[in-house]
Amino acid sequence: MxxxxxxxxxxxxxxxxxxxxxxxxxxxxxxxxxxxxxxxxxxxNSKDRSKIVVQSDDPDTDFEQLDAKVSEAIGAPVSLTVSSTHAVLSMPDGLIEKARAAIATFSPTLRIMSRGSALEIYKEVGxxxxxxxxxxxxxxxxxxxxxxxxxxxxxxxxxxxxxxxxxxxxxxxxxxxxxxxxxxxxxxxxxxxxxxxxxxxxxxxxxxxxxxxxxxxxxxxxxxxxxxxxxxxxxxxxxxxxxxxxxxxxxxxxxxxxxxxxxxxxxxxxxxxxxxxxxxxxxxxxxxxxxxxxxxxxxxxxxxxxxx
Amino acid sequence: MQTLDMAEVALREMNATLHAQAETSNQTTWEILNPKGAHAIACGLDAPIEVTVKGSTGYYCGGMNKQATIHIKGSAGPGVAENMMSGTVVIEGDASQYAGATGHGGLLVIKGNASSRCGISMKGIDIVVHGNIGHMSAFMAQSGTLVVCGDAGEALGDSLYEARLFVRGSVKSLGADCIEKEMRPEHLALLADLLERAGATAKPEEFKRYGSARELYTFKIDNAY
Missing domain, CATH: 3.60.20.10 (Aminohydrolase, N-terminal nucleophile (Ntn) domain)
Incomplete structure (x- = not known):
């Protein structure tokens, strides 16, 4: 169904x-x-900014300092909003691909839920x-x-x-x-x-x-x-x-x-x-x-x- | 008149109350409030009572009906009046897919449009649709009559047996082994009666009749692959 x-x-x-x-x-x-x-x-509501939503089975560990790590990798300020197993990384437009590649390197277990300027996807078993x-x-x-x-x-x-x-x-x-x-x-x-x-x-x-x-x-x-x-x-x-x-x-x-x-x-x-x-x-x-x-x-x- | 408010009465309790009405019940008119698209409303009734549903219904409203007259003052979800045996179901709005499927008897009236598979595998039910019907309607229909005052979608009457189909408007395409047939006086009389009972103003002469060519392997074994 x-x-x-x-x-x-x-x-x-x-x-x-x-x-x-x-x-x-x-x-x-x-x-x-x-x-x-x-x-x-x-x-x-976020002008000129793009978002990546990531998911982790171990959010306490994986989301620790994630904003700083991504920020360093893309050379731009990044904000992080954690919501249970998901976190929204917000960054200036045009850097999503760079951020994605960086995350795949230093946090390969993080799963990308969504990317874009307006979209946020939240999904889980249950x-x-x-x-x-x-x-x-x-x-x-x-x-x-x-x-x-x-x-x-x-x-x-x-x-x-x-x-x-x-x-x-x-x-x-x-x-x-x-x-x-x-x-x-x-x-x-x-x-x-x-x-x-x-x-x-x-x-x-x-x-x-x-x-x-x-x-x-x-x-x-x-x-x-x-x-x-x-x-x-x-x-x-x-x-x-x-x-x-x-x-x-x-x-x-x-x-x-x-x-x-x-x-x-x-x-x-x-x-x-x-x-x-x-x-x-x-x-x-x-x-x-x-x-x-x-x-x-x-x-x-x-x-x-x-x-x- | 008795009133059952689904905001207060659970679905099973409502159906059980209607099932408890005997042939000789004095409580012959019932009103169901707040259906809100719930499934299986007024299913399995077997008494000459009148039930009015004030709103739109979900899956299988009026399924397996015997004797009762069920009036839906809204639109109906999939499988309305499925396997009806006798009685009448009238829908003021539209009906979703497989309306009247496998019905053995009784009259189903849809005042709006019906979607796909209307009257699929019908076995004696009469269905009158004031509007249009969707694709694959009357698929493998065995007996009974389907009357469509508007247009029919693709593959009407595919693999038809003995059911009679009447369409006033256009037919997008006929299914396998379904053909147009001549309209004889007995068909005009049948149509006139059904249209009147269904409250439709269309005239019998405006319809075309479709039926089985009886060429499929079910009729002629030499046509099997």
């Missing part, structure tokens, strides 16, 4: 409530998958309510976000097998379904030089999008091509710096329902996930069509239409 939720705010007045609204939506979806949970939050409480998602504000609760089918229940998956700067993917050609596609993508860490099918889907975009496709085009190249069942929700997108495979077994009002666009695996949103009684509620790529963006020049 798996449960997906997404919330794209049109009304800025709701931004302080984004984390709380998303948490309620995701907790409602708990019985679609209790194995692990994750949330991607987008907030553009129930949505516990994962949300651990990272205090309910207190977070932002312009949009997506969440996932997992019922594992294709790979082990681990932090790295949890969703969302980071596909590029400020981009992430969540998936309900199972890809049946992920083994052959993983071999192909690895030959193309794409880094894939786990045996997870969704990570291959995420790597596929990354690969397409490296070849010059926009995110919208990459999603369109995924309909031809990915075999299996999927409802994908992707996050971008300025919005989110939805695509379902042509068979569309995996459920999806959307709601739109003047204040927001919301996605849920089930209508239950949407019932506590403000004004839901008057919302336009519909099912996204199969094999159709949808996007909502905060700007007139959305990320998904630009080549990486």
């Amino acid at each position: 798996c449960g997906i939720v997404g919330l794209f705010l049109k009304d800025k007045a709701l931004e302080p409530q984004l984390g709380a609204l998303l948490t309620t939506m995701l907790v409602t979806m708990t019985d679609r998958g209790p194995d692990s949970a994750g949330i991607a939050i987008y907030s553009n 129930l949505p309510k516990d994962v949300a409480a651990r990272f205090e998602i309910g207190q977070m504000s932002g312009s949009h976000g997506i969440g996932h609760t997992r019922m594992a089918t294709e790979s082990a229940v681990t932090t790295m097998g949890a969703h969302p998956f980071n596909t590029g700067d400020d981009q992430c993917l969540v998936h309900n379904g199972s890809l049946s050609n992920h083994n052959s596609l993983r071999r192909k993508l690895r030959r193309e030089g794409i880094h894939i860490e786990t045996e997870n099918d969704t990570e291959v889907g995420a790597a596929y999008l990354t690969w397409q975009m490296q070849k010059g496709a926009t995110l919208g085009e990459a999603l369109q091509r995924s309909l031809d190249d990915l075999d299996g069942f999927f409802t994908f929700v992707v996050g971008t710096r300025d919005g989110f997108g939805v695509v379902r495979d042509p068979i569309a077994c995996k459920p999806a329902v959307m709601a739109e009002t003047d204040q927001y666009v919301a996605f849920g695996s089930e209508y239950r996930a949407l019932v506590d949103l403000p004004g839901i009684e008057e919302a336009r509620v519909w099912e996204p069509e199969p094999a159709t790529v949808y996007f909502w963006s905060h700007t007139d020049q959305p990320t998904h239409e630009k080549a990486a």
Whole structure:
């Protein structure tokens, strides 16, 4: 099964409530998958700064002096905010790749959850309510976000097998379904030089999008091509710096329902996930069509239409 | 009228209360408040009672229904009226995938649109959709009637047996072994009756009829691979 939720705010007045609204939506979806949970939050409150979110099984040791070490490696000031097993490293724009390479050298056990200027991904093994409480998602504000609760089918229940998956700067993917050609596609993508860490099918889907975009496709085009190249069942929700997108495979077994009002666009695996949103009684509620790529963006020049 | 508020009454208790209504119950009208997309609302009923659900429902509302009339004043999630035996289910809004799947009897009315796999493997149920239906509808449908006042999606009636399909609008594509058939007086009469019972204003003459060509290996063994 798996449960997906997404919330794209049109009304800025709701931004302080984004984390709380998303948490309620995701907790409602708990019985679609209790194995692990994750949330991607987008907030553009750090001008000219970029963020890397890292995860550690031993945060007390690994996060000690991490800011100083990264700062020395990239030659720029770095701030560190620890939240349970995750830490957000904030640095001036343009230094993310350098910082990532440095971290891989001196802390190879640290796992990169996300990178970008607006995106922060928090994910762990456990129930949505516990994962949300651990990272205090309910207190977070932002312009949009997506969440996932997992019922594992294709790979082990681990932090790295949890969703969302980071596909590029400020981009992430969540998936309900199972890809049946992920083994052959993983071999192909690895030959193309794409880094894939786990045996997870969704990570291959995420790597596929990354690969397409490296070849010059926009995110919208990459999603369109995924309909031809990915075999299996999927409802994908992707996050971008300025919005989110939805695509379902042509068979569309995996459920999806959307709601739109003047204040927001919301996605849920089930209508239950949407019932506590403000004004839901008057919302336009519909099912996204199969094999159709949808996007909502905060700007007139959305990320998904630009080549990486 | 009896009221069951799901903000106060648990799902199992609500369904148990409805199951406890006998053929001769005097409490014939029920109202369910605050459904909020919950699953399995008013499933397995077997009494001639009227149940009105004030809001949208989740998976399998009205599943396995016998005798009861269930009115959903909102939209319905996947598998509404699945395996219905008799009675009536009316949905004011839209229905999600596999509405009326495997239904043996009764009438399912969807006043909005139905999504994919509407009436899949239907076995005698009558389904009237005021709007459109999605892909793979009436897949392997065995008997009963599916009436669509709007358009039908891809692969309508794939691997059809004896079910009768009527579509007023366009059909994106027909599934394997499904063909258009002539409309005879008995079909017009059947349609007129179903449309009237479903509260639809469309005229029988505006529809086309589709059915099985009976050429698949299930009908002609020489056509097996």
